[in-house]
Amino acid sequence: MIRGSNGVAFGPDGRLYVAQFVAGQITALEVTGGDVEVVVAPGGPIEAPDDLAFGPDGSMYVTDLVPGRVWRRTAAGAVDLVAEGLRNPNGIAVAGDRLFVNEMVPGGRLLELFTDGRAPRVMADGLAMGNAMQIGPDGHLYYPHMITGEVHRIGLDGGSPQVYLENVHEPVAVRFDRAGTLFILSRDAGGTLTQVTERDRFSWPTGVCGMDNAVFDDENRMLVSSYATGGIAEINPEGRNRLLVRGGLTGPYGLAVDSIGGVHAADHYGFAHSNGFELSTFVHGIAADDNGRHVTSQFGRVRTMDETGTYRTRANLDEPFGITVDAAGALVIAEAGAGRVVAVELDDTLSVLADGLDRPMDVAFDDDGRCYVSDAGRGAVYRLDPVLDPTFDAPAPVVVAEGLDRPEGLAVAAGRLFVAEAGRGRVLSVDLTTGALSVEADGLWDGSVPRTAGNVASEGLPGVPRTFAGLATAGAELLVAAEGSILRLEIR
Structure with a gap:
């Protein structure tokens, strides 16, 4: 069982790593066998992991949402602080040895972070709540504006951000498959997924309530997390969903x-x-x-x-x-x-x-x-x-x-x-x-x-x-x- 699944990324060991914001932990999933291991337990320096990405040396970078920090966890398991004082850092992406993070607040920023102690570089501001983002085949960084229903993009070396798509339903994550096709996840009850082609876009409900993030495996299968119901599901345009690991209630509370x-x-x-x-x-x-x-x-x-x-x-x-x-x-x-x-x-x-x-x-x-x-x-x-x-x-x-x-x-x-x-x-x-x-x-x-x-x-x-x-x-x-x-x- 994985409660409240958020950011997902494949690690160098081939396992799928899942950030669990509410549970305060990071779990590694063996996709083929279904084995689950907690690799970052609650009670440590990483308090509220929301998204993660891996660098070329095998280090895992984690956005720690509410404390406003970004961490690096080395392949050996050592944890050190990359940045602090951010406002709800959420979406994260790695390009070579470069690290990018956005803030999930109204008027948030898109930042390039540096592991050598330099101050972050502000690439864009005025984000209407950023979230899961990815570098596209054209070398631009694509990211959602959750409040305004838009997808923006910007070159890695700066410049003015461009509005790439408008009128997107509650976008929460931007993802490219292995062929370079763009998919946009929505955080609604029906789990709306939008596929974008050069000529058109197509949307359909996946049935995954409260989608949060996604990743594509080596066979180009789409694996999706849910902040609301947890677990990891494989989904495809034909509607043949498959549950890889079951979810659980976030709390429950009352x-x-x-x-x-x-x-x-x-x-x-x-x-x-x-x-x-x-x-x-x-x-x-x-x-x-x-x-x-x-x-x-x-x-x-x-x-x-x-x-x-x-x-x-x-x-x-x-x-x-x-x-x-x-x-x-x-x-x-x-x-x-x-x-x-x-x-x-x-x-x-x-x-x-x-x-x-x-x-x-x-x-x-x-x-x-x-x-x-x-x-x-x-x-x-x-x-x-x-x-x-x-x-x-x-x-x-x-x-x-x-x-x-x-x-x-x-x-x-x-x-x-x-x-x-x-x-x-x-x-x-x-x-x-x-x-x-x-x-x-x-x-x-x-x-x-x-x-x-x-x-x-x-x-x-x-x-x-x-x-x-x-x-x-x-x-x-x-x-x-x-x-x-x-x-x-x-x-x-």
């Missing part, structure tokens, strides 16, 4: 079960559900009721999507994570950045249910309407007793469990409160009558510290998502958001 038993997972780039994957904007928390799906996003927005697919913004908060719906239909949200729990009423008025917390992550109600909140910063789970008299302040939160390591997701079933203790990789339960604490499952996550590099730069720009292990109940089962999967545990 989980919800609707009134008819349908499972929904908030998965950063969209929603995973029984009917497939639906692109959205960096969603992390999710709840579902008869009024639709309610989500929190990494940008701080709380939104409701009705049955027609129309979104309505309900609130803008400081790092909202877990979300649920109370008996009156109000949205109740753990606002981690502000250290509080808030309610958004049906008319979108906002009230504070609890304040002064450290890092609240999730909320859940029991059958008696009592609200519980997990606090990852304090390692505790609290009960929020209702305010019986509006003229008085809310009662202080009551400790339900403490001494935990990053408690995150919550769910209630069978008289017990289930807690995802992310720091120790296990699920606990608290008997709501006796207060007894039990371990329900262990070894579910590796317990690593959440990656927090940069988080979110600004609206519309990606950040490394903070981890959030969500829980939900479905009948007699507990659903657990694990690494790339949803696990089902029997509630005994």
Whole structure:
């Protein structure tokens, strides 16, 4: 399984190297046998690898998106810094001993970088979010403008960039096959692929949702990555796609079960559900009721999507994570950045249910309407007793469990409160009558510290998502958001 596949390139050993931005790692795939090896693990200097390319000496150059760096990893495995202080460096290309990188921001730059410490050379600016690029048969560097739907090109020795193609649907990558034919990948839900000839262009849906990058092997087969659904697929114009290695969910993060038993997972780039994957904007928390799906996003927005697919913004908060719906239909949200729990009423008025917390992550109600909140910063789970008299302040939160390591997701079933203790990789339960604490499952996550590099730069720009292990109940089962999967545990 490869979660969230981004940049791809064949290495000198013949393996396909895959940058995984969200997972924070680089994986090598044996294309013929399917063997997968993590060659750059999380926790090292490379934090958010998005694209990569190989130099003639076998060195691998990597764009580290959110920290704004570019690295070189030698064939022996040594890593050194090539450049820093860039703004979301993404697309990368190598021509001989020359290295080129573009920035995925509005008004970004196309740069030539130097490994001897010289300052970068600005070849072009004003890019409308650059991305995967390649040097064409004519010696020009071709790159997309994601926002404006254009493909530009520029000579390697400079000059004015030229608009090569206009009206391209959501271009994310520019690639030439072994015969020199130009292909443009789109990042849409249908996986639109455009082939450009001297006389015309042809577009068709590949079915690969959220394509990110591509490479052609020695037999001119096109291998495609997906930032949304992961994995590597071989595609061709006849539509005979073949999955080389399966993908996985990016997170997943929040989980919800609707009134008819349908499972929904908030998965950063969209929603995973029984009917497939639906692109959205960096969603992390999710709840579902008869009024639709309610989500929190990494940008701080709380939104409701009705049955027609129309979104309505309900609130803008400081790092909202877990979300649920109370008996009156109000949205109740753990606002981690502000250290509080808030309610958004049906008319979108906002009230504070609890304040002064450290890092609240999730909320859940029991059958008696009592609200519980997990606090990852304090390692505790609290009960929020209702305010019986509006003229008085809310009662202080009551400790339900403490001494935990990053408690995150919550769910209630069978008289017990289930807690995802992310720091120790296990699920606990608290008997709501006796207060007894039990371990329900262990070894579910590796317990690593959440990656927090940069988080979110600004609206519309990606950040490394903070981890959030969500829980939900479905009948007699507990659903657990694990690494790339949803696990089902029997509630005994």
